[in-house]
Amino acid sequence: MSFLKFATWNVRGFRDRAKQRDILAFAQETNFRTPLDVSRLRREFQVDAFFSLTTARACGVGVIFVTGRFRQKAFCTFGANGRMLMLDIYVNGKRTNTNNFFQDLHQTLSEPIPHVLLGDFNFVIDSQRDVRGPGRGRSTYQAKELVKILRHLCLTAVWLHVHGDLFVPTRSSQISASRIDRTYLPDFLLPSVATCEIRPPTTRYYAERFPRHCSDGQGWRLDSALLQDDDSIKRIRERLQESVANAPDMTPLSWETLKEKWRRILQEEGRARKRRITAKMNEILRRIRIVKGAESLTACTRSYVNSLEVEYARLLQRRALRPPKERDKPANPIATSRSSTPSSGGDNLAAGAGRAQAAITRLSLENLTLREKALAAKTTICAFAYYASRIAVMPTKTATQLAKMIRSFLWEGKPAPVRRTLLQLPESEGGLGLSHVLTTSKVFALKTARALYHASDYVGRGLMRYWCSTNAAFLNADRPLAPLAESTSSFYKSAANTMRMLEKEAPDCDVDEVPPARIAEEIARHQITPDENRLSRNWKRKASKDCRGIPRSVHDFVWRKNWDVLPTRQRLHKFGIVPSPRCSNCRADETLAHAMFECPAAKPVWRLVARDIKIRPPPELKRNRGAFAKLVVVCTIFTIWKRRCLAEARRIPVRAAFPAVSRVRGMLWQHLSEQLESSGEEKFLRRWHTRFFLLQEGKLRLPITPF
Helix, strand or coil: CCCCCCCEEECCCCCCHHHHCCCCCEEECCCCCCHHHHHHHHHHHCCEEEEECCCCCCCCEEEEECCHHHHCCCCCCCCCCCCCEEEEEECCCCHHHHHHHHHHHHHCCCCCCCEEEEEECCCCCCHHHHEECCCCCCCCHHHHHHHHHHHHHCEEEHHHHHHCCCCCCCEECCCCEECCEEEEEEHHHHHHCCCCCCCCCCHHHCCCCCCCECCHHHCCCCCHHHHHCHHHHHHHHHHHHHHHHCCCCCCHHHHHHHHHHHHHHHHHHHHHHHHHHHHHHHHHHHHHHHHHCCCCCCHHHHHHHHHHHHHHHHHHHHHHCCCCCCCCCCCCCECCCCCCCCHHHHHHHHHHHHHHHHHHHHHCCCCCCHHHHHHHHHHHHCHHHHHHCCCCCCCHHHHHHHHHHHHHHHHCCCCCCCCHHHHCCCHHHCCCCCCCHHHHHHHHHHHHHHHHHHCCCCCCHHHHHHHHCCCCHHHCCCCCCCCCCCCCCHHHHHHHHHHHHHHHHCCCCCCCCCCHHHHHHHHHHHHCCHHHHHHHHHHHHHHCCCCCCCCHHHHHHHHHHHCCCCCCHHHHHHCCCCCCCECCCCCCECCHHHHHHHCCCCHHHHHHHHHHHCCCCCCCHHHCCCHHHHHHHHHHHHHHHHHHHHHHHHCCCCCCCHHHHHHHHHHHHHHHHHHHHHHCHHHHHHHCCCCCCEEECCEEECCCCCC
């Protein structure tokens, strides 16, 4: 029987010609997205290939028949009916979908023929044996369904059969290594296995979707000073005409040769121009020295010397003239495509990150609430970046930098107590309206493109339609009969993708009328999970029982309380931050309800406040329906929590009730005084109508004193 050699490689992009020359049988992450890519491979290398094509970032799993005899089963046969099934698998890196993927796969493997599984599984079955680094010994719950398949089909890992527990990684990083690429064979084929090798990766197997560095000598630039010199223009024209006249029949190779010859002509003429200017400058210097060597100068000779010095300065300026260069150009430029973002847009967005940092430094000096910080992030911190995103595609790196700056500004460098997706919800649903930076920038770009195209006086509509190529559905434009660009500009491609996303996730939003912030909130509302939706509904239910007009110092506390993220001892003990969940004022376990209502330090405060201000104390606290009563409840809860934090910091009980009641009265007096001053007496009485307010001598009096 002939030897059967097959390999499975995670090629991370297979459009590179150097990769396609290798003899492969199975490949993952080829980045083939259309049948055109597969047909081009078949045509250029005369091989048969079948690929599973998707639109994901790492896509294109397939098999390449390097020799036709293998496809025609002329090598060998297996099984009773002469067939076997070989599966090339690439598993999505998201662990929550792994078991569902293999459950669906298991249902398709019911045919009674031998099976071979190989590919990039992106996880291990035994983390103690196949992992080195921080992940060693951790749970492998995502391999549960794969283990069932291996047992059902009686498959064995080839590497373990040949090499045992020898560890050689197929994926390595700076801190960890793992063997996630494997091959499984049926038991009756194991005696026929001759060898199993893991080839080391080389530099040419870098992913094609990653930026690559190129050397400085790959490009050249025409010296613009040549086009300002009449002698150079004349000589270049003559030499170019001569090269075209003597050129052979035009073929791709001769065209490349002709372009290389033109480049040498231009470089030689640039050097010749500099030599001519240098010779003229040396002659002028010689004449100046001769004239100035005389004992005395007449008016005529002085005028002659001055004219020579002016001519020398002019030639020196021409000699030192250089073509303009890009500002802040890196030492190793990153290769970009022809339709990449203009440098001006990238520079503006990079400047936007710097302006955002300056705004954060300035705003950090202010005492802002969370909602005020979120508003500042949308209107001040990201303002310049959003402005620049109307004409340029915001790089993912810039969006990530802005998001990190905003998170650090909001939480002062600490982890966010609430999930990021929940923070993007509207304020009425518990979020902060903190829209996703990259999504909002794409919405700005889409709105700008549509507004320009539908403007009656816009003169660039035809050019915009040309660069949109076939992706013009987002403009609601018909396909013209005029020529279109071969490839869509990255800016318009991003706008088209954003429009498709909005049609799916925000179908009720009018792109031209709804503000970008509201569109981003609608997208966030559509993307949250059912659990996150339940948490948001709980927040709304709790917030509906709070007072609408509360003191500014209580805003953040009430927001955290409704999300149940206040740092109680029980919560901190759950995260392993404190050793014990016991309360600082008593020995009971400190939950949020205990700290607010049940603790011996909180009960006297509620009794005194209820007696002085006539509200219903716990457990009938929910029966306080008036605006003033709800305000008293919020201020009392905030005061009790502050005294709890004081006891936690001092590590001694703080149970004095009268200072807490004085603090509550002071907060009420200050807040109501501010409301009276800002809204006026009539509006104030409509909002805060209560028996505690009275009119004396025609003026409103507050019987509550700040002590």
